[in-house]
Amino acid sequence: GESVGLHLPTLSVQEGDNSIINCAYSNSASDYFIWYKQESGKGPQFIIDIRSNMDKRQGQRVTVLLNKTVKHLSLQIAATQPGDSAVYFCAENSAAGNKLTFGGGTRVLVKP
């Protein structure tokens, strides 16, 4: 039978390598995007955000890229560390909206 819930896609990365996590969104009206990191037993932790008038934004070791043409968002983590192991979610909102819409999440496993 069909299982309830989805198994998260997993990205295995060697420590020190760069990670790229992808996210597709569906709402053309979305104009604000956020990446969150969620560790086991904890709430989502804000990483970085980007507005639709930008296509790239950099933080500390992280870069978010936004391609509005194909409705695609990515998060790049430079020099991935063991502490980066977590589930990563993208979320979208619109200036007129009242809620964040979350993507399905990607589990990142960092191998020593």
Added chain:
Amino acid sequence: NAGVMQNPRHLVRRRGQEARLRCSPMKGHSHVYWYRQLPEEGLKFMVYLQKENIIDESGMPKERFSAEFPKEGPSILRIQQVVRGDSAAYFCASSPAGPGGQPQHFGDGTRLSIL
């Protein structure tokens, strides 16, 4: 600065009982949001409140669920006559202004288990 505080962290209830989940937003934040998360899934929006007002409850079931954010005290998510399907993690988030263009900051959730 204290972050978003949720309590209890774990709550066990029997079918038919009531569950009350509490959320204190970050200092200076007057906008509160509740989300629900099933294992291995993303968070699903339930309700958005400002002080004493429900702004958007489009994600909340019409029956058994209610939310409030009184002038004084924490926001409360209340689930009456709980059923097994209510078992989930419930997260609260807050922001200093409305949701458009503002990051929401999350608490560590309440894990509700229904026996």
